[in-house]
Amino acid sequence: MEPLRAAELYVSETVESGGAWLNTPVEDVASTLRWLGLSELDVEDAADRFARIVRDEVFGPLIGGMTERLVRDRGRIDEPIPIWPDFDEWGDAGRLWWIYVVALATPSLVEHYRAAGLPDDIIHRTLSTLKRHVGIHFRKWGTLGVDAGWWMIPIVRAELLEVGSLQFHRLHLGVSTLAPHPWFEDRETHALGPGFRQGDEALGVHIPDGADLSTSALDETFARARHLLATVWPARTRRLATLQSWMMDPRLGTHLGPQSRIVGLQRRFHVTDRWGEDVDNVVEFVFRQPVSHLPGLVGRTSVQRLVLETLRSEGTWRDAVGWLDFDGPSVH
Numbered sequence: 001m002e003p004l005r006a007a008e009l010y011v012s013e014t015v016e017s018g019g020a021w022l023n024t025p026v027e028d029v030a031s032t033l034r035w036l037g038l039s040e041l042d043v044e045d046a047a048d049r050f051a052r053i054v055r056d057e058v059f060g061p062l063i064g065g066m067t068e069r070l071v072r073d074r075g076r077i078d079e080p081i082p083i084w085p086d087f088d089e090w091g092d093a094g095r096l097w098w099i100y101v102v103a104l105a106t107p108s109l110v111e112h113y114r115a116a117g118l119p120d121d122i123i124h125r126t127l128s129t130l131k132r133h134v135g136i137h138f139r140k141w142g143t144l145g146v147d148a149g150w151w152m153i154p155i156v157r158a159e160l161l162e163v164g165s166l167q168f169h170r171l172h173l174g175v176s177t178l179a180p181h182p183w184f185e186d187r188e189t190h191a192l193g194p195g196f197r198q199g200d201e202a203l204g205v206h207i208p209d210g211a212d213l214s215t216s217a218l219d220e221t222f223a224r225a226r227h228l229l230a231t232v233w234p235a236r237t238r239r240l241a242t243l244q245s246w247m248m249d250p251r252l253g254t255h256l257g258p259q260s261r262i263v264g265l266q267r268r269f270h271v272t273d274r275w276g277e278d279v280d281n282v283v284e285f286v287f288r289q290p291v292s293h294l295p296g297l298v299g300r301t302s303v304q305r306l307v308l309e310t311l312r313s314e315g316t317w318r319d320a321v322g323w324l325d326f327d328g329p330s331v332h
């Protein structure tokens with residue numbers, strides 16, 4: 001289905017009640033965007049266009065309906081996360097709509113997390129994902145917008161936290177949209193036991209752009225995440241952290257050598273022999289270019305050279321799946 005139509009369908013139940021969000025005073029939107037760390041220029045640009053864009057017949061209802069739906073869906077981690085392309089070809093409304101959704105939903109999200117006992121630095125770091133995606137959009141296109149805007153869905157739904165260098169996303173194996181796939185077969189998970197079974201809760205690990213993957217940063221990240229997440233999202237059974245990424249392709253380990261921070265991250269996980277075939281993601285994350293630019297790309301770093309060689313000789317990359325035990329041995 002055409003993605004904009006799919007977005008309209010996604011918000012169809014909440015579009016009416018969501019209209020109330022559109023009456024939020026622009027000063028409130030601007031002060032939230034400042035708190036979220038957007039530059040003064042970007043805050044002014046977004047604020048100047050707010051009154052017109054919320055009246056836009058396509059994007060006004062989408063902004064209100066999406067804000068309402070994501071606030072409603074907090075805690076419902078198995079609600080679908082649609083992976084839409086960005087709507088930049090629709091002009092400034094298509095570029096900015098996720099900025100408004102995040103701004104409108106932020107005050108209640110901050111309250112939600114404070115009530116759960118999460119410290120302010122983690123709340124702020126998590127929500128500054130918007131600023132990072134605005135930065136990537138600017139690097140790619142030179143305009144204000146949100147790269148991969150759909151990534152704001154788990155953030156606003158309060159199921160993804162950024163702690164230290166990494167993001168941790170609450171999910172159910174085999175059920176939630178971003179659960180690792182392919183995963184173990186049912187007969188294997190029965191043998192592996194709690195933590196691995198269909199429906200077991202796990203934490204999907206994600207690596208933000210520019211993350212510090214040094215050994216000390218990762219040690220601190222996992223230590224703090226274990227401490228915080230045990231309070232905010234207490235484990236009911238053994239809980240894995242899973243990672244499915246272009247960074248888990250075992251060939252990186254062979255080619256990059258032990259000093260590579262990506263290889264260091266990889267070694268913390270049990271890398272399985274399950275992977276998805278991937279070209280789009282690796283080209284995006286390693287070149288920040290669409291896959292159609294592949295023939296003209298030049299490898300400037302060792303990872304870029306390896307990715308290009310592999311894609312040109314084998315036509316594909318591996319989004320391999322890894323796991324590690326997240327909670328301490330006291331959780332079975």
Ligand SMILES: CC(C)(COP(=O)(O)OP(=O)(O)OC[C@H]1O[C@@H](n2cnc3c(N)ncnc32)[C@H](O)[C@@H]1OP(=O)(O)O)[C@@H](O)C(=O)NCCC(=O)NCCS
Pocket residue numbers: 206207208209210211212213244245246247256259260261262263285286287300301302303304
């Ligand atoms: C996370 C990140 C900062 C790690 O980079 P790093 O700390 O430099 O990692 P390494 O130490 O393993 O780097 C080894 C080499 O690969 C290069 N490299 C690493 N990640 C790269 C990337 N995403 N794009 C291009 N080159 C990269 C490094 O510059 C270095 O090059 P050199 O050997 O020529 O000096 C980087 O990969 C990044 O920003 N990625 C984007 C986010 C992402 O991919 N998330 C996962 C989504 S599934």
